[in-house]
Amino acid sequence: MAVQPGRVGIVGLGLIGGSLGLDLQAQGWTVQGLVHRQITADRAMARRLVGTVSTDPRCLADCDVVILALPIPLLLNPPDELVAALPASAVVTDVGSVKQPVLEAWRQRHPRFVASHPMAGTAQAGVDAGVLNLFRGRPWIATPDAQTDPIALDQVRDLALSVGGHWLTSNASQHDQAVALISHMPVLVSAALLRAVGDERDPEIRQLAMVLASSGFADTSRVGGGNPQLGVAMASTNRDAVLRGLAAYRWSLEQLEDAVLQQNWSQLELELLRTQTLRPDFLRAPGGVSSES
């Protein structure tokens, strides 16, 4: 039995919240937005991200579903007025990229909370970022635990499927470790590359490096040159998994460095053959960039 479009509240109208507003209206939902500032509310209305918008949490009173599309720090420490305004009967879900701390924060705060994470993104952020069809063909993963209301979980699944998401479930800890490996830790790996080149002491080499940097460097450094607050939120809320990922990464890099040190070129070639073979496994999946050659 699919969820019937009813009244959905979206808290936060950035990239994810705004895109959901567009998609869910297209699916027939009545969409109520809740934002912090009036200027954001005005812009959201001008962009028709939602049907109605307010800066007062009480606007959520009649919602059947509420989606918390907030930055992680705010999601983990939600304002009391927001929590108080959530109808007890509503299904409440989030879109955060870490799940264990979110489950811990919300398990006690709402009886019908479902922790979920649509893996969708662009380089854009803010009220101007939302676009139609952001979730189509992308993974949308939920991390239920023993206390999760199974009917609420089904409703979040139906909502995710209705906007084209590829639905998965896992436990929160495994989710957080997987995301540390493919998203949070790579931000630091990539940032360290920019930092290393930026710290080059010979100004002529540094200048030459900037001029000669090509699309390969642009790609490898992309996530390390992204939003600093987002990077800190990932590292601070998923710290254990990020540290575990960094330790695995350091060990992995040392193996390659050792082959170079030992001039063991046949070993290095085997290593690079393996990574060449590994990479397509990460592109073939629903979340991957399958159009690459």
Added chain:
Amino acid sequence: MAVQPGRVGIVGLGLIGGSLGLDLQAQGWTVQGLVHRQITADRAMARRLVGTVSTDPRCLADCDVVILALPIPLLLNPPDELVAALPASAVVTDVGSVKQPVLEAWRQRHPRFVASHPMAGTAQAGVDAGVLNLFRGRPWIATPDAQTDPIALDQVRDLALSVGGHWLTSNASQHDQAVALISHMPVLVSAALLRAVGDERDPEIRQLAMVLASSGFADTSRVGGGNPQLGVAMASTNRDAVLRGLAAYRWSLEQLEDAVLQQNWSQLELELLRTQTLRPDFLRAPGGVSSES
């Protein structure tokens, strides 16, 4: 005085050699190709990469300019017949991504050798890879030393400019260190990421990581999933600079990891603000991807 289009020999018709064949024919040059195998020669003719092609080095006899567009290992250990076939009066240049070892190998082998490096590439390789206008707006760097014939250098510059290259010169050692930082070392940094995720022992986490990997992971892992032989050639011929780059990288990553360990989030934010600010400097240059937001 610009170089007058005359007769140019191109040794090797992969991405760089084949693209030069197309561009130089368009500039009015008579282009003589030299390849190892008849099947490559046939394909090069079918694609009109060159005017004439041969598998016999003696075809270079009347060339005014010879471009050695060979893989680095072959460039550093050229066949005797090739060296013997180069006219003493011709300008000889290469397109290799390391310059110190190339200068050392060729300084004694030809009086008019000019070490040069067009920074252009795509994901393609081989006789089917060559395209028109590959060098337009891209850096083309030469690394002359005290023995380099200045007239030969001018002729290579004119040729590089004629195909739209952005001409620079530097000394070979600084070139090699800069290229280690922005191209050779990042291959290992990126490969280590694939290796670390591939080594995850929990099969559920590994599977989830593959499904959840998004465009960020695809970008960060791209160069590490590239041609293994090319990676080995870079690391083995530019070993000292690559090791120096890896040491700087390791130190850089440790600083970030330390901020996470110490839970020094304000420090981590400062670090990520710095890398966010640094990155555009690498994209603005002629070699960069200036169309990115």
